[in-house]
Amino acid sequence: MIEKSQNHPQKPKSQVTRASANGIVRTRKRCRSEETAQMARPTQQTPLRLEYRDAAELADNPRNWRKHPDRQVNGLRDILAEVGWAGVVLYNKRTKHLIDGHLRKKISTGKIPVLIGSWTEEQEKKILATLDPIGALATADTDKLEALLRQVNTDSEHVQALLLGLASQNGIQGLLPKPEDPGPQIDRAAELQKKWSVKSGDLFLIASKTVPPRKVVRCLHCHCENEAQ
Secondary structure, three states: OOOOOOOOOOOOHHHOEEEOOOOOEEEOOOOOHHHHHHOOOOOOOOOOEEEEEEHHHOOOOOOOOOOOOHHHHHHHHHHHHHHOOOOOEEEEOOOOEEEEOHHHHHOOOOEEEEEEEOOOHHHHHHHHHHHHHHHHOOOOOHHHHHHHHHHOOOOOHHHHHHHHHHHHHOOOHHHOOOOOOOOOOHHHHHHHHHHHOOOOOOOOOOOOOOOOOOOEEEOOOOOOEEEOO
């Protein structure tokens, strides 16, 4: 029998893990990078299998935190109509709850493709909390994205709005519709003068990348321009 050394008492549990102010449990950092790398490899991979199941049989997850606005519902419904299923919903057979794919299940009827695994309730919570946010961390290669969007054709106004929104979010101005020129708005002159805080005789100079900006004063009588000191 090996006796515990009196010189090295066991560390209290409070030193192993501690809860931060926001309630998320933080685990003590490991010292060696090799051990940290091993954390990314589960000791036992959960076997997954693909099945087709009736959408009505799949129970929503009571902890699902995602809401789906109408533009997302309409866009997903139209893209499924155009290309069919190009993915799966994720289902935990141990808790009998969906983890991912609540909207796809909601707008579908009949049998749909389901990726089935078995996770503990704690693991399910972790997947549910991180699956979408990790995907959202990806950044766009704007050149490739623009080339891709130029090759996509759709008859759906909802899908088109989604793609234009994607272009706008990533600063791809060449794909966005040009704003319509309202032309001279003489009938709104008084309204616009008040809105923009301007008056007759004001002169605006557009700054140049090579020439520093100048302040110019225009004479109201002879209309000559002098640079302000």
